[in-house]
Amino acid sequence: MSIPPLAIGTVVEDVAGVERSQLVQEGSSAIRLRLTLAPDVNAEAIWAEAISRLSAYLVGQGAVEIEIRRATEPPQVIPHSGKFRQVVGR
Numbered sequence: 001m002s003i004p005p006l007a008i009g010t011v012v013e014d015v016a017g018v019e020r021s022q023l024v025q026e027g028s029s030a031i032r033l034r035l036t037l038a039p040d041v042n043a044e045a046i047w048a049e050a051i052s053r054l055s056a057y058l059v060g061q062g063a064v065e066i067e068i069r070r071a072t073e074p075p076q077v078i079p080h081s082g083k084f085r086q087v088v089g090r
Helices: 005-013 043-060
Strands: 018-025 030-037 067-070 087-089
Touching (some): 005 018, 018 043, 043 067
Parallel strands (some): 018 087, 030 067
Antiparallel strands (some): 018 030
């Protein structure tokens, strides 16, 4: 299954309190979600909302067996290019 990066990338950025997001594909059945949150927000509630929206989007696309992993690291630039990509494949 192929989901356009622009489409999936916008799902999480609309969550209130998310300043920056990045989805990292980890194989064919997992996505690592990296977030930078606004200061003074309820981080647990924002993470839960982001994961819920992403999961609902994936199910709607027919990708029901995708595991969403909460990353401990923030969104990162691509080391060799210095560019930021909202969706990264590994």
